[in-house]
Amino acid sequence: MTTPAAPAPPAGSRWQPATVTRLVSAAAWTMLFAQSAIIVTGALVRLTGSGLGCPTWPMCTDESLVNTPEMGIHGYIEFGNRLLGVALGLLGVAILVLLWRLRRTRPDLFWLTFWLTAVVPFQALLGGLTVRTHLNPWIVAAHFIPSAIAVGASAYLVRRTADSGRDPRPLGTPLLRGLCWAIGGLMVVVVLLGVLVTGAGPHAGDVISARNGLDTVMISRLHAIPVWLLIGATVLARILSARQGLSELSRALTVLLLVEAAQGAIGYFQYFTGLPIAAVALHLVGACLVIAATVAVVDACYRRAPLPATAVPDSPQAVHQTV
Numbered sequence: 001m002t003t004p005a006a007p008a009p010p011a012g013s014r015w016q017p018a019t020v021t022r023l024v025s026a027a028a029w030t031m032l033f034a035q036s037a038i039i040v041t042g043a044l045v046r047l048t049g050s051g052l053g054c055p056t057w058p059m060c061t062d063e064s065l066v067n068t069p070e071m072g073i074h075g076y077i078e079f080g081n082r083l084l085g086v087a088l089g090l091l092g093v094a095i096l097v098l099l100w101r102l103r104r105t106r107p108d109l110f111w112l113t114f115w116l117t118a119v120v121p122f123q124a125l126l127g128g129l130t131v132r133t134h135l136n137p138w139i140v141a142a143h144f145i146p147s148a149i150a151v152g153a154s155a156y157l158v159r160r161t162a163d164s165g166r167d168p169r170p171l172g173t174p175l176l177r178g179l180c181w182a183i184g185g186l187m188v189v190v191v192l193l194g195v196l197v198t199g200a201g202p203h204a205g206d207v208i209s210a211r212n213g214l215d216t217v218m219i220s221r222l223h224a225i226p227v228w229l230l231i232g233a234t235v236l237a238r239i240l241s242a243r244q245g246l247s248e249l250s251r252a253l254t255v256l257l258l259v260e261a262a263q264g265a266i267g268y269f270q271y272f273t274g275l276p277i278a279a280v281a282l283h284l285v286g287a288c289l290v291i292a293a294t295v296a297v298v299d300a301c302y303r304r305a306p307l308p309a310t311a312v313p314d315s316p317q318a319v320h321q322t323v
Helices: 022-047 069-102 108-134 139-159 174-198 216-243 245-271 277-297 314-323
Strands: none
Touching: 022 069, 022 108, 022 139, 022 174, 022 277, 069 108, 108 139, 139 174, 174 216, 174 245, 174 277, 216 314, 245 277
């Protein structure tokens, strides 16, 4: 059966037809899950006191690349997190191979995946620095930031696999779009202050590790201010998007508002119950969801051309026709 040709590029445009299969879309979702998982497992390393389970880097010990049974559960947890980082890098390489034939038709997907893969060795070096500085809280904080950015970039990658990636057209009023960008800015502030709260709290990752010295009550209350501003901005944007008939943006804002409510409830619960490990771990899961949902909100303020019909199926004929 002959596959119909993809639509021709508009006159004067550098855009070429997109070619995205379900496999590419699934790979993007896998990258988002993996980038979130590395954050959660990294938190579990800290929460279980396993930050120095492998006391050196890049070796686990001076004599062994891997952990040994004598190191106990902390060695397994720390080395397991290192292995997950390796797996994340291999996943990025695999997706790059998958996207190689699309590097000209969809350079946005290829280069976004390239940088998501490149951050892995950078994070490995930062992770090694955290071990060699005995989990200095400021280095640990710096180690978290690239992973948080990678979660947001992965969420953006997922959304780009659903359209042609070309010529974003703004939707709604400038006020609404500005409000959505403000939501994005507030999310960044919330995450950064959350990192400071973590550095001031009791879960250092090892009994010998220092904290950042900030007053936990003061920094927690400071963290709550942009959280409430974020919720208020989301509610207002949700009302405006509904009035302007922007259904996709309204759905994205609804999802974000639900995630914010759950995340806030967990945050207050852990604050008033002495930061139990399970609640802190769940709060890190929520942080990943907030980042991804915020990216979706900002991106939903713009509309791109849909994928050509030939790009959706996984059939080799469709891929060949458009490439």
